[in-house]
Amino acid sequence: MAFEPREEQKQLKYQELRIFSDEELHNYTEEELKNFKIKHDIPFCEELEKGRWPSFVADAKREALHRKKLAQDRMMIERDVVEDLLGQLEVSFKHGETHWKHGGIVGVFGYGGGVIGRYSDLQEQFPSIAHFHTMRVNQPASKFYTSDYLRTICDLWEYRGSGMMNMHGSTGDIIFLGTFTEQLEPIFFELGHVLQQDLGGSGSNLRTPSCCIGKARCEWSCIDTQDMCYELTHYYQDELHRPAFPYKFKFKFDGCPNGCVASIARSDMSFIGTWRDEIRIDQEAVKAYMGGEIMPNGGAHSGRDWGQFDIHKEVINLCPTQCMWMEGDKLMIDNKECTRCMHCINVMPRALRPGKDTGVSILLGAKAPILEGAQMALLTIPFMKTDPPYDNIKEKVVEPIWDWWMEEGKNRERLGELIQRQGIPKLIEVLGIPAMPQMVKEPRSNPYIFWKEEDVPGGWKRDIKDYRSRHKR
Amino acid sequence: MDDLKKAILDFAENNKKSKFYFSDMEKAVKVEFPDAKARDVKKAATALVNEEKLIYFSTGSSTMYGLKGRGQTEDH
Numbered sequence: 001m002a003f004e005p006r007e008e009q010k011q012l013k014y015q016e017l018r019i020f021s022d023e024e025l026h027n028y029t030e031e032e033l034k035n036f037k038i039k040h041d042i043p044f045c046e047e048l049e050k051g052r053w054p055s056f057v058a059d060a061k062r063e064a065l066h067r068k069k070l071a072q073d074r075m076m077i078e079r080d081v082v083e084d085l086l087g088q089l090e091v092s093f094k095h096g097e098t099h100w101k102h103g104g105i106v107g108v109f110g111y112g113g114g115v116i117g118r119y120s121d122l123q124e125q126f127p128s129i130a131h132f133h134t135m136r137v138n139q140p141a142s143k144f145y146t147s148d149y150l151r152t153i154c155d156l157w158e159y160r161g162s163g164m165m166n167m168h169g170s171t172g173d174i175i176f177l178g179t180f181t182e183q184l185e186p187i188f189f190e191l192g193h194v195l196q197q198d199l200g201g202s203g204s205n206l207r208t209p210s211c212c213i214g215k216a217r218c219e220w221s222c223i224d225t226q227d228m229c230y231e232l233t234h235y236y237q238d239e240l241h242r243p244a245f246p247y248k249f250k251f252k253f254d255g256c257p258n259g260c261v262a263s264i265a266r267s268d269m270s271f272i273g274t275w276r277d278e279i280r281i282d283q284e285a286v287k288a289y290m291g292g293e294i295m296p297n298g299g300a301h302s303g304r305d306w307g308q309f310d311i312h313k314e315v316i317n318l319c320p321t322q323c324m325w326m327e328g329d330k331l332m333i334d335n336k337e338c339t340r341c342m343h344c345i346n347v348m349p350r351a352l353r354p355g356k357d358t359g360v361s362i363l364l365g366a367k368a369p370i371l372e373g374a375q376m377a378l379l380t381i382p383f384m385k386t387d388p389p390y391d392n393i394k395e396k397v398v399e400p401i402w403d404w405w406m407e408e409g410k411n412r413e414r415l416g417e418l419i420q421r422q423g424i425p426k427l428i429e430v431l432g433i434p435a436m437p438q439m440v441k442e443p444r445s446n447p448y449i450f451w452k453e454e455d456v457p458g459g460w461k462r463d464i465k466d467y468r469s470r471h472k473r
Numbered sequence: 474m475d476d477l478k479k480a481i482l483d484f485a486e487n488n489k490k491s492k493f494y495f496s497d498m499e500k501a502v503k504v505e506f507p508d509a510k511a512r513d514v515k516k517a518a519t520a521l522v523n524e525e526k527l528i529y530f531s532t533g534s535s536t537m538y539g540l541k542g543r544g545q546t547e548d549h
């Protein structure tokens with residue numbers, strides 16, 4: 001189905017929106033850069049420039065020089081913000097302590113997220129970073145941009161912020177690093193009204209959902225990750241901007257179990273595309289792989305000679321459930337034992353493809369360590385169909401989970417910790433689904449599953465005489 | 474809605490702390506209005522933010538609410 005944006009999208013033209021001229025953008029030479037010293041002494045930071053890898057210190061110096069050579073009236077905050085940032089970082093390395101103050105009431109009007117207030121606690125020494133607020137910009141699904149868009153936001157941020165940004169933060173957003181409070185509303189206005197660009201989530205909000213490249217470029221995608229991500233981002237705008245959760249909550253969408261956005265480890269609710277029918281096999285292509293006519297792994301490891309392709313060594317023996325075998329020159333798969341790990345498909349993409357009856361597996365509760373340690377998500381719903389506008393997912397999964405977590409979750413408790421605390425039986429009761437073998441790693445090693453009295457025929461009571469008729473004392 | 478807003482403001486004004494979590498605000502409102510849903514409380518709180526009576530306070534990772542003009546009023 002063709003993509004339908006919620007509102008008409010203007011085509012952005014950098015030439016109409018630009019703030020800086022070409023001369024201003026290219027305003028220093030490599031020679032000048034070599035001789036350039038920032039105003040603070042930063043030997044510790046400069047250690048990070050050594051070695052062959054790229055360094056943010058080297059990048060920051062370029063930006064510092066670039067700003068130094070712009071006229072101060074071409075920037076709304078101080079030009080030496082980058083120099084002060086490096087200066088303070090140097091002090092932090094010496095002290096082994098951060099000098100950022102945390103939090104505050106800064107934001108844009110009506111939004112409880114998207115801006116993260118940060119202040120220096122060394123403002124006399126580093127006045128240009130007295131305020132250093134971060135803004136999160138909600139990236140488009142799969143992070144497709146036009147160069148007009150990228151140039152426009154770079155100009156905007158050079159003009160009203162530090163000029164430094166992350167492409168992208170772990171949640172997925174573009175991160176604008178460092179500006180003063182007075183600049184927040186003008187930036188928000190420009191983003192919202194001119195660039196049709198919203199801020200992302202922060203704090204106790206739904207965080208900016210993110211997805212893999214999906215059907216846009218990847219033949220393995222079992223679901224339209226971009227459409228799901230876009231739909232849920234719009235549908236849950238209120239949750240994204242107005243905090244009422246116990247803590248953060250993340251959705252991520254992977255089109256297949258290869259998990260390119262690692263939703264299984266990085267989101268409270270992870271959607272992973274999968275199939276419930278059979279892996280499609282092209283036996284002719286299997287033979288072509290075996291005969292060396294097609295390079296395995298799409299040629300990805302062709303930088304060195306690995307010898308003749310061996311389907312037993314490289315595919316069949318590596319299948320985690322041992323559900324593949326050869327019958328003569330035909331490759332066979334016992335699909336009911338296949339865990340959809342993608343290995344065989346990754347090695348022989350022209351011979352094997354995911355099935356056609358596709359949907360998602362939904363996994364809950366992954367998180368980084370805060371209250372409890374880091375954990376991966378729990379496979380909770382092995383298979384669900386996904387048809388826009390995804391009412392089944394919204395009504396049967398997302399909202400019951402949120403209602404439970406908002407009611408029972410402690411402040412700063414992630415969904416995964418609530419599941420640990422109250423147990424899987426409670427979780428599946430909330431969702432109204434049966435316990436399934438896919439939920440436990442192996443029998444007896446998972447402490448979460450217990451029988452309830454009503455699940456056991458006859459309950460906890462037994463007729464002792466009946467029992468004794470079969471079991472002597 | 475107006476009742477919920479008043480209950481929220483009562484809670485915020487009489488709270489010992491100038492910042493509080495949504496869930497504590499919700500619990501306080503539910504003492505008076507046991508049938509109120511979290512979503513209703515949230516709508517009322519959002520309205521109060523838009524009327525500039527409540528403010529958000531965020532550490533970046535979690536968010537609290539406060540009464541405008543109480544406790545931390547500057548943005549420092």
Ligand code: HEM
Nearest residue numbers: 437440441442443444445446447448449450451471472473
């Ligand atoms: C030839 C004799 C026996 C055989 C073949 C046998 C076999 C087994 C098997 C297959 C299990 C299940 C393991 C699992 O769930 O992973 C088990 C569990 C158990 N057996 Fe035996 N068993 C034998 C004798 C005994 C005896 C004599 C006792 C006690 C005096 C006993 C006590 C238990 C207990 C307590 C468990 C549960 C262990 C647990 O929960 O981790 N077994 N046995």
Ligand code: HEM
Nearest residue numbers: 422423424425440442443444445446447448449450451452
């Ligand atoms: C005051 C004495 C005891 C206490 C407090 C106690 C406590 C426990 C606890 C908490 C468990 C774990 C249950 C669970 O899976 O959550 C357990 C399991 C077990 N206990 Fe005990 N126990 C006691 C005495 C005994 C005795 C005397 C025996 C054997 C003669 C015994 C044999 C077992 C076995 C075999 C299990 C494993 C059950 C299974 O997983 O199927 N226990 N006990």
Ligand code: SF4
Nearest residue numbers: 212218221255256260
């Ligand atoms: S997760 Fe799967 S579908 Fe998405 S980009 Fe990666 S391989 Fe393709």
Ligand code: SF4
Nearest residue numbers: 319338339341342344
């Ligand atoms: S996808 Fe994984 S589990 Fe399934 S057949 Fe291929 S290698 Fe085996």
